[in-house]
Amino acid sequence: MGRIKNTETFALRLCHCCGFDLGMAEPTQVNWPDEESRSIMCGLLNILDGDDWSGRLPSLCSPLSFFYGLRILLGAIGGRNGEKVRVSLSARLGFKIEAEPNLDFEYQSTKARFNLLTAGLWLVSDWPLRFVEVFHEAGFTRSRFSDNLHSHPYWLYVQVALNLDTRPYLPSDPEIAAAANFLVASKIAVTTESLGGLMGIKSDLARRAVVNWKANRSRSDNTQSDG
Template sequence: MLPMHPQPQPGEILSSWMVRLAFANGFMLHTFYDKLLGYHAPIWNRDTDRDPSIALLTLLAQHTGHAVAELQTLTLLPYQGRLFDTPINGHWSWIRPVGVYHRKRKRPGMQFCPLCLAQSPTSYYRLPWRLALYVVCEHHQCVMEECCPACHAPIAFHRHGIGRGKTVDDEALRFCCHCHFNLTSMNPVFATWPDPPSWERLRRIIAAIEQGYWECGPLTPPCSLPFFIGLRTLVSVLSGRNGRQLRQRLGDTLGVEIPWNSPGQHDEFEYQSPATRLILLLAVAWLLEDWPSRFLSLCTRAHFTRSRLAERVDQLPFWLASVADTHLDRRRYLPNPAETLSAGQYLLAHGQKVIPRALVNILGLTADCMELVWKQWHESDKAM
């Protein structure tokens, strides 16, 4: 057992605790893990919070008295099955990428609240701060930060213990690892939004991450994963090229500008800034009010159809797919050959001529379908 093994703080993420563990014992990170604990595999050139090594967790468990299962709760793994199902090409929905490059971090995947860092007796980073859904601090209601305001570098607190000339400091996590700016000295930013109920609904959505469920309507039992899959679809549509009219109508209604992805930009929601993600989530929270009435009303004004919602609507969760199939399907109904044959036989049986106009009339179709039904009739008539 290590002489000093500080307990993980409430909601702390694994990498934060690992850094504090080394510093509490008076060692730099490489010396602590490689020389003292004897773990020679790479640690900081991978996203340890997202994909932790079982060997590393086992070693930490042996030296701190924590069970491996307990340490796994400090990682992003428990969100699988609640926020996302199976990662696609290394992309995890709702999880912010850190852009691992050797032991550096190229992307601002770790967010932070300056007030939380300042007010806690022990500065540490929280697990929910890696979530793209987490756009405002649940305690202080300020917009999350993602970079050092002085040098604009992503948060990489593990680099306090890497490299020559580095020192061990119990309060190192309060500072930028690149320019040593005091992150707790930042002035918090508080956003405005014209619809107060949207704020409350967004807070409930964020709370649903930990609760594990969300009410998806009368025809669907309380669920987590299906809800967040549908929510991710709405966010993507609203900020993408298919949602231009929807975005404009919603912006005009609320008197705000809804951000969207310009050509050449990375279009994944998880890559956007906290301010951008906040507006998009508040806009979707507004759409969810009185579901699906408000959403359908906006879709009608924006001429938004089923095909613009998703390429494969059948792969969407029921609470969203059922609305799209029932109310947004603008596809023209086309008869199959058997129906056209039956219509022609009915006309003949009643002494009427089989002509294109008569076929579309008896089938209840418009004139633009005449060419199709006439072709179907000729082909079926030849086959008889």
């Protein structure tokens, strides 16, 4: 405790279990899905050798934002809800993407991490078009993505919120009141059908909106009469 520990540079090449020199491992030839994702991967690896962050990916302002969002994206692909996403990506990229759903990215096998990272970089290399297409095809919704969406980097958050949110639109009381007042001014009865048609909402939501509008209107009338 309190001692300075110096780790020799070459030690990073050694397996922490058996001491094998990883630089002597037989390389695996990789068929990249496209040149853009390959270029991004090489750029990320070059950062480890001291290169500067290029920041050339769209909508990304900092490396911290990128890597934080990328880890979340890879977690969604490799997680328990990502099976259909993995199938869709495997069909597009030409190699099978497998992962242990209960393990975070850094605890996956080397091959699983590499394939997940390749798939993630392929998605962000044409962001957000590929992301939206793949996740829509897999039926992957906002609720399956994360429980803490608002804490995610903006570049990822905004695409999930805009494209994967399947929750029905719930109009606010002022919106309902404005629509109902328009119908009244147009001499149209405020009903489930008329309000729902005007606001473009389903009948169950329109029925609830009519009930709420009538209740709010009644309270307003009572307040005025008391005054």
